[in-house]
Amino acid sequence: MSDITLPPRNRYTDLLHRIWTNERVWLFCAGLLAVLFIFNPPQAISSAQFAVQNLLNVGPFLILSIGIAAYAGATGADGLIARAFTGSPAVMIVIAALAGGLSPFCSCGVIPLIAALLAMGVPLSAVMAFWLASPVMDPSMFLLTTGVLGVEFAIAKTLAAVGLGIFGGIVVHAMGKVGGLTDPLREGVGNGGCGASKVRSVQPVVWKFWQDDARVTKFWREAVKTTLFLAKWLTLAFLLESLMLAWVPAELITSVLGGAGFAPIGLATLVGVPAYLNGYAALPLVGGLMGQGMAPGAGLAFLVAGGVTSLPAAIAVWALVKKPVFLLYVGIALVGSLTSGILFQLWVTL
Template identity: 25%
Template sequence: MDFISLIFSWLNDQLLKMDWLFNLIKWLTEDVLGLSIQDKVGGSLHFFIYDTIKIFILLSVLIFAISYIQSYFPPERTKKLLGGIKGVRGNILGALLGTITPFCSCSSIPIFIGFTSAGLPVGITFSFLISSPLVDLASLLLLMSFFGPKIAIAYVIVGLVLAVIGGTIIDKLKMDEYIEGYVKEIEDVDAEIEEMTRKERITYAKEQVVEIFHRVWLYVLIGVGIGALIHNWIPQSFIETAIGSGNPFSVLIATVVGIPMYADIFGTLPIAEALFGKGVGIGTVLAFMMAVTALSLPSMIMLSKVVKRKLLVLFVVIVAIGIVIIGYSFNAFSFLLI
């Protein structure tokens, strides 16, 4: 048993946390450039290079693997899977399918439109819309890399629960009439599902890596830059006063600050890592991440073109309340996860 634990520990350290990369960049920073990583400049440089390379490696590997899996679930097949299921079971399936779809809320909205035009219940489509940017498979592995398996698994579970509950509430309130009319009028072409060959799936996965890489690289660099700034230049006393455990409004502040931003899991993780390193509660950190990925202002603007104001406000309120509850719960029970 100890041997198995040792193997898993080694895999976590070397493949997810990439200790080898940390030590390599440390050697480059200290021995080659002559900058101590304990100092602000050296520490910032080490943080920026290490996190950027680490995220880009994980990004490429994860997108390839997830896109390969996703090739088995084109929108037409997904619509068929969801079409015959209603109620909470449908919400659960919609939330689970959201874990193998695009990595930001904006790219999930076109699929949401397709599902709605196909006549799927509005509650199921919203369960999908909540879970898609929030708890994709990439977030599980990336969170394991930064915060460990307990926090990563707990994050995914509560994210799925939020997606199911949110979709169920919207379904029970009969909000179908608040979908913009043109969405329902879009002709749903029931295209024949063509099976892809293994070579085609690999090609598709490679293309997705390139496409998503081009879409997120700038946000990753910005996120890592902000993370390096927080990690090495902003005093811990200031962070603790603003959103530390001593501030009872820390989760609320983190949620409100996160909403106007636009990024995905790859761009927010370096910031979350830096905040966590400064002693910010894990619930506050996760609330910030969730707000950025699920309720970013650009995605809300896009969604406002698809649903009417009452449904949009209801969606934001449900998700925001859920995020705040999750944040305070993680802070309260962090001793079980860290």
């Protein structure tokens, strides 16, 4: 019998567990593509190209937002940002909702900023207000919506974005007062609730952080960590979205959402969650549906609900926050979208 001592079995088990825990998203993406290559090679190629192209499209927003978050952490400016969100909760919520409606970040690009704000100890109510409003409207989306659906619809969508943010912030603030929604980030994302100390104590800001090796190291560590985190979840999201676009015909969406009245508004709110394409592709679809008789309120509800809970955004949110916060995020989006659709329909019919 050999005298060589074999490594303990649990060492391999622990290794496999760490690989599965840290890389299961990449493993699932690879497995999904492998299955597609076996049974449907053209779709596998199309899905891979779709994912790469969309990652390139959101790349500038991701680089900007990741860079801002990493810079704030390396310089110590994150404490100043966090302190800017202190004060009256009502004022914070309104300002955050307005900032979200005017920000140029897409629903995916805003994720690292949200993680940084939560890690700094910024109240979840203000963060949620910004989070909900940001993906619905931005300056370029306003212009495009005006061109496709008209200025009245663009204004209504802007008001819906800000209103949804304020509504979400108020709901979260009310729940927080009774002791809920503490420490919203998942384990391993950001610094959890420990960042609240940056709000309580003022630390000097080193704007030229590149002169300090430790701060440079921190900058790159946070940037790489956030980039890898987002890359794996967005890759999965875009792969799934490509399959939805390939296997869920646009004609089916048209037939389901067509028609006038208030009933389609509720249906459009629910269908908008899984069927939403992206902010730009959805506009001509809604324009076509409204041309076929769909109620304007249903079109608005579809755009708002889909914008907030689009597949890439929802998966990124799921990876970022704990389940109760995610469910609250989806619930607020649905209720707010339905309400905005009904109010817009009432305004149109007056």
